[in-house]
Amino acid sequence: MTVQRLLEVPRSIILVGLMGAGKTCIGRELAGRLGIPFIDVDTEIEAAAGCTIEDIFRLYCEHEFSDGERRVLARLLDGSTQVLATGGGAFIDPDTRQIARGQAISVWLRADLDLLVSRVGRRSNRPLLRDKNARDVLRNLIDERYPIYAEADITVDSGREAPEFTVERVIHELEDFLSPDNAESLL
Numbered sequence: 001m002t003v004q005r006l007l008e009v010p011r012s013i014i015l016v017g018l019m020g021a022g023k024t025c026i027g028r029e030l031a032g033r034l035g036i037p038f039i040d041v042d043t044e045i046e047a048a049a050g051c052t053i054e055d056i057f058r059l060y061c062e063h064e065f066s067d068g069e070r071r072v073l074a075r076l077l078d079g080s081t082q083v084l085a086t087g088g089g090a091f092i093d094p095d096t097r098q099i100a101r102g103q104a105i106s107v108w109l110r111a112d113l114d115l116l117v118s119r120v121g122r123r124s125n126r127p128l129l130r131d132k133n134a135r136d137v138l139r140n141l142i143d144e145r146y147p148i149y150a151e152a153d154i155t156v157d158s159g160r161e162a163p164e165f166t167v168e169r170v171i172h173e174l175e176d177f178l179s180p181d182n183a184e185s186l187l
Helices: 023-034 041-049 053-059 062-077 094-103 113-120 134-149 163-178 180-186
Strands: 012-016 038-040 083-085 104-110 154-157
Touching: 012 023, 012 062, 012 094, 023 038, 023 083, 023 163, 038 041, 041 053, 041 062, 041 083, 053 062, 062 083, 062 094, 094 104, 104 134, 104 163, 113 134, 154 163
Parallel strands: 012 083, 012 104, 038 083, 104 154
Antiparallel strands: none
């Protein structure tokens, strides 16, 4: 059975945002709706490094992780059109952001503090939260990173509704972004 693409996208789509914003969940659903592959960049980094993200942070440092993340993302963007869910810090790195600008459509999944806190509490493998107050860390990350995430091509609010609703909003924003009126944004 062939999947009919709902929307033709000329470049890969990179989902950016803080941990807990829904990048992986929304990314899988979006890729399925668009009929293109989904890749979780963190999973690709773990495969390339031969260890977990948590181990990379513990054994090396956040800077080493960012370097690896940039290399993996650049490699993935040289391939076919796909939906990529990035780590929360990927788009913060200026070099990674430049790669994204040149080769992809970036979508910021923006979420409020309370939602992020409720979602990150479900997983214990978040290196930036280890032995820290999640609310305080996330509040600081919002202050630091939201102005940079705002540089994404598209912003979509991620809320408490079913993922399908957020995916519909992403598709609608992609349609607007890809419309002939906005053709210059893809040059």
